[in-house]
Amino acid sequence: MAASNTAEHAAKRRKTRQASGSVTIGGKTISVEGYLASSRPKQPEANRPRSIAPNSPQEQPTNLPSRQATKPVLPDKKAPYTKSRASNETKDQALLKARRELPIWQHQEEIRAVVKRLGTDVIVIVGETGSGKSTQVPQFLYQEPWCRRHKVKLPGRRDDIHVGGMIAITQPRRVAATTLAHRVSAEAGTPLGKGRSDGLVGYSVRFDHQVPRGARIKFLTEGTLLQELLRDPHLKQYSAVVIDEIHERSLDVDLLAGFLKQILFGDKTERGGVPLKVIIMSATAEVGVIQEFFGNDAMPGKEKASNVDLLRIKGRQFPVAILYEPQPVADLQDALLKKIFKIHVEEPLPGDILAFLNGQEDIESAQRLVEEYATSLASNVPKIVAVPLYGQLSIEAQRVAFQPARSPLTRKVVLATNIAETSVTVPGVRFVVDCGKAKVKQYRPRLGMESLLAKPISKSSAVQRAGRAGREGPGKCFRLYTEDAFDKLQDSDLPEILRNDVLGAVLTMKARGIQDVLSFPLMDAPEPASIEMALLHLHFLGALEDDGAITPAGEMMARFPLSAPLGAVLLAAAGPEFDCVLEVIDAISCLTSGDDIFIHVQSEEGAEEAEAHRRDVQRREGDIITYLTTMQMYAAENSDRIDWCKKRKINIRNMKQALNIRRQLRGMCLKEKLLSEMPAPDPQPFTPLSPERAEAVIKCFLRGFAMRTAMLAPDGSFVTINGKHVVAIHPSSVMHGQKKEAIMFLEHVYTNKNYAKKVSAIQAAWIAEALGRGVGH
DNA sequence: GAGCACTGC
Numbered sequence: 001m002a003a004s005n006t007a008e009h010a011a012k013r014r015k016t017r018q019a020s021g022s023v024t025i026g027g028k029t030i031s032v033e034g035y036l037a038s039s040r041p042k043q044p045e046a047n048r049p050r051s052i053a054p055n056s057p058q059e060q061p062t063n064l065p066s067r068q069a070t071k072p073v074l075p076d077k078k079a080p081y082t083k084s085r086a087s088n089e090t091k092d093q094a095l096l097k098a099r100r101e102l103p104i105w106q107h108q109e110e111i112r113a114v115v116k117r118l119g120t121d122v123i124v125i126v127g128e129t130g131s132g133k134s135t136q137v138p139q140f141l142y143q144e145p146w147c148r149r150h151k152v153k154l155p156g157r158r159d160d161i162h163v164g165g166m167i168a169i170t171q172p173r174r175v176a177a178t179t180l181a182h183r184v185s186a187e188a189g190t191p192l193g194k195g196r197s198d199g200l201v202g203y204s205v206r207f208d209h210q211v212p213r214g215a216r217i218k219f220l221t222e223g224t225l226l227q228e229l230l231r232d233p234h235l236k237q238y239s240a241v242v243i244d245e246i247h248e249r250s251l252d253v254d255l256l257a258g259f260l261k262q263i264l265f266g267d268k269t270e271r272g273g274v275p276l277k278v279i280i281m282s283a284t285a286e287v288g289v290i291q292e293f294f295g296n297d298a299m300p301g302k303e304k305a306s307n308v309d310l311l312r313i314k315g316r317q318f319p320v321a322i323l324y325e326p327q328p329v330a331d332l333q334d335a336l337l338k339k340i341f342k343i344h345v346e347e348p349l350p351g352d353i354l355a356f357l358n359g360q361e362d363i364e365s366a367q368r369l370v371e372e373y374a375t376s377l378a379s380n381v382p383k384i385v386a387v388p389l390y391g392q393l394s395i396e397a398q399r400v401a402f403q404p405a406r407s408p409l410t411r412k413v414v415l416a417t418n419i420a421e422t423s424v425t426v427p428g429v430r431f432v433v434d435c436g437k438a439k440v441k442q443y444r445p446r447l448g449m450e451s452l453l454a455k456p457i458s459k460s461s462a463v464q465r466a467g468r469a470g471r472e473g474p475g476k477c478f479r480l481y482t483e484d485a486f487d488k489l490q491d492s493d494l495p496e497i498l499r500n501d502v503l504g505a506v507l508t509m510k511a512r513g514i515q516d517v518l519s520f521p522l523m524d525a526p527e528p529a530s531i532e533m534a535l536l537h538l539h540f541l542g543a544l545e546d547d548g549a550i551t552p553a554g555e556m557m558a559r560f561p562l563s564a565p566l567g568a569v570l571l572a573a574a575g576p577e578f579d580c581v582l583e584v585i586d587a588i589s590c591l592t593s594g595d596d597i598f599i600h601v602q603s604e605e606g607a608e609e610a611e612a613h614r615r616d617v618q619r620r621e622g623d624i625i626t627y628l629t630t631m632q633m634y635a636a637e638n639s640d641r642i643d644w645c646k647k648r649k650i651n652i653r654n655m656k657q658a659l660n661i662r663r664q665l666r667g668m669c670l671k672e673k674l675l676s677e678m679p680a681p682d683p684q685p686f687t688p689l690s691p692e693r694a695e696a697v698i699k700c701f702l703r704g705f706a707m708r709t710a711m712l713a714p715d716g717s718f719v720t721i722n723g724k725h726v727v728a729i730h731p732s733s734v735m736h737g738q739k740k741e742a743i744m745f746l747e748h749v750y751t752n753k754n755y756a757k758k759v760s761a762i763q764a765a766w767i768a769e770a771l772g773r774g775v776g777h
Numbered sequence: 778g779a780g781c782a783c784t785g786c
Contacts, residue, residue: 173784206786223786252785359782391783418782439782452781496784561786600780664786731779751781 095187102132103314108140114309115141115240115277120264121307122278122294124287128315129467133281134176134244135184138167141279142200142216147239152272163274164239166215170222172250173423174205181210181219188217206561207660222252223561229259229512230558234270240277247284247460248422249495249523255508258521261294284460285312286492293523318470320432324483332435333362335480337369340413343431343478344384351430351475352405353413354420356465358454359439363388363415370413382409389416389426392595395653404428421464425471432469432477434462436485442494443501445530448707448722449748450501456485460492495524502526503564506534507543510550511558541568541704556672561664562588565704570665572703574674578696581675583628583689585665586635587697590627591746591758593658597630599649600732610649617648621694622735622743622760624701628689631658636686698760702744702770709744709767710756718743718756721767727756735759742767 099105104127114123127133141147149165171177181203185192190199192210199212203219211218220228228235235241241260246253260278268275280290291308329335336355343353357363370386377383389401402424405412414426418438438457443450457465462479469475479486497505505526509517517535518528538544541564543554550558557567566588573584590597598614601607617633619625634655637644645652669675689697702709710718710727716739717726727748729736733756735743742764745756 221785223784227786248784250784359780361780392781421783423783441782454782559786595781728778730781732781737778749781752779755780757781 092189099132099136099187102136103127103130103316104132104136107311107313108136110311111137111140112144114311115279116144116146118277118309119275121309122264122280123309123311124280124282124290124294125311125313126282126285126287127313128317129283129471130316131313133313134169134171134180135187137242137279137281138169138217139184139188141240142167146275146277147216149239150272150274152274154272155269161236161272163236163272166238167217167240167242168225168235168238169217169219169242169244170225170253170256171219172222172245172248172253174208174221176245177203177205177219177221178208184217184219207664222250222256225256226252226259226508227559229256233259233512234263235276236271238276239274240279242279242281244281245283246280246290247282247286247492249493249497251496251500251505254495254497254523255505257290257293257523258509259512261521264294284463284492286460289523293521317467318472318474320466320470320475320477322466323476323478324486325479325481328482328485329480332437332480333366336366336433336435337373339433339478339480340370340384341373343433343476344382344411344413347431347476349382349409349411350428352411352426352428353431353433354426354429354468355413355415355433355435356420356438357415357417357435358437359417360388360390360392363390363417366415370415382411383407384411384413387412387414389414389420389424391417391419392599392651394651398424401426420468421461426468427472429468429471430473430475432465432475434465434477434479436462436479436481440494440499442499445501445527445533447725449725449750449754451750453751456489458490458493459486462486462489497522498524498526501534502530503534503537506531507538507554507558507564510538510544511555515548537707538564540707541565542571543568559672560668561661562592566592567704569701569704570669570674573697573700574669578700580693580696580700581669582666582679583693583697584700585662585669586631587624587628587701589658589662589665590631590655591624593661594651594654596732597627597651597654597658598732599651601649606649613647613649618734619689619694620734620761621691621698623733623758624698624746624760625689625694626734628697631662632689633686635659635662635682636684638683698744698762699766699770701746701760702762702766705744705746706767706770708746708748708756709742709762711742711764712739720748725754727754729759730755730757733757733759735761 111123111125125133125137147164147167150163151160152163153160169180171180181201182192185199185201188200190196190201190212192199192201192203192212197213199215201217201219202211202215203209204211204224205221206224225241243253243256243260246257260276263276264278278294280294282290287310291310295308325335336357340353340355355366357366367386367388370384374384374386385405387401389398401414401416412428414420414429416426420426436457437454438461439452440455441450441452466477469477506517509520514520518531535544535548538554539546541557543551543557543564545551553568553571556571557564560567560570562570570581570584570588572578573581599610601610617626617630619629630650634641634644641655642652645655666675666679670678707722708720710720713719718729719726727745729738729743730749738761740761742762743756744760744762746758747756749755749757
């Protein structure tokens, strides 16, 4: 009886909906013609004939195996393989079998042969997703004779030194480096784990180093290898360096490429004449810039052209049909929702949807609208559930996006930012909706500020997004723009080195012995004017002498895992004038752990509640002292830190990260003699910072950020000292809405407006004082 | 008075 009731009810609902052929959601009327009226089978069949849009290529049957992920999927604490004594042999056999099936396996001999004869030339391996390049290439090479550890005698030195023996392989992200190391160590028969001191494979990332005795393969993040370069400019422990994922063109990888090129073509005396093999790996085909770069024309003073061997390896992607809009869409958000509903109506289950949106705001509004739509669905048709996915979400909230929909016959639609393009892989996706835009951060050297605006994506980014539909089976990608618009997109994204402040990059070069940074080899060189501004800035910070040589302070700044201005702040704090290293470390730890430790609460009640609970950490001196207080109270908390964070709507993950950074910085300050002794362990009783100490801390920060200050104008606005721009205090600041004589801000971002972020109240006189004397003066 | 993609040492 109940069943017939609901059926009747559903039929009724269907009828009313059918009459209009549209639903009204969030004040917008959206046509769902054919959906609510359609008599969909309750159990969609996988082989149901589909209508294929005229402009889509025919889907091809495929005999490719269905799952393959060489890339780590989502952050997972566990290693991908677990040991089991009983089935070790079969497990090893299974691993070998899986390796043999990888597309790259057939190229094994070819890769060995090419790498063997590499001298000053390099090999570029283009391997699509799933080719197995990241896991296999180091394993193909480590037993080669050239990869042995050499004992050499250097001129003028009595003792022999060792050169080579290990292969370094770099990754842009920590999770990638550690999960790959776990996987490869298992494949190599010496799985990483507790209580194991020997093994063939290790990794080294920030906060986590596991390099067993006798390791021949070492996975590292690009940043870690750059740090190693500081101690050893010739990378003496390595026989080969593999640069993976170079197509992402991070700032670090561009610098690494420059240093590797210098090692390749430079003097080998320090390496005892032992050459370094360089293997470059990319997931995208556009490697022209890389080939040209290593083809040595770009190296000043070298005539001979080198060979750049190029090897292309097929991936394991299923075909993805691309469908464009016939006309440009006027309202992206509206088009996106219509497309999601259309897919839900016309495409079979299972098959989740992954939609790429601009940012958190768009995601939240789209989520509300999809949810409204979901409630309007007839009860006898598959349901739809919307899940957000962006970086600022908590781990638990992100996890939802990776799990299958809870109830059966439900289609999940993941509304994601760019995070789903490279950083994580959402399983179960067969349909991608691509809005064609992404928010891009760009530094404006002239203004000394950055902007964060939505811009059209590149072709390579669009291809990457589409590929997300073909991980588990043939898929479809719906682009919310015309084919013509796609053709007009840039081929690839602007590399980070052209979008960022080069201050840190210049310090990195100077600290690694580059005198003339303008002629350092780079695949894409920033404007000379940007580099010159960075040099001046570093000089002001006390990192460079008047003649441009690096100072001892600059060398120390380069050793710290901090931006140059924050490094200068830390050094100032160690001086007798301020003597507040521990306080500054506490503030810096919170300032640099992810985007923000304070979660932005959407709802008004939630915001008020968080506000009420946060009152005990907030300080009128501004954000820096508020962060400092937060760390001190958190570290003093002895009962339940998680609960303490939850009440105040503080991001637990970022807070834990802050604690890691604090531990690392304390350790380094001790080593660098900025601290004379290790402070007492937590928890220590909390005592609020006195106003005098707070002033000292803020004055330390002024030594790094004197140029990022603004004065209150008669009309109530703030005008920057540098450039006389009007800035508004960002709403996320505790200083928002307050009027003080002058402010200092650590960040300067243009979005809808010119915003100052991470703001502190200062006195105008302090600015002159700080401008008069940099750190080293 | 109003809001922010992603990494890394």
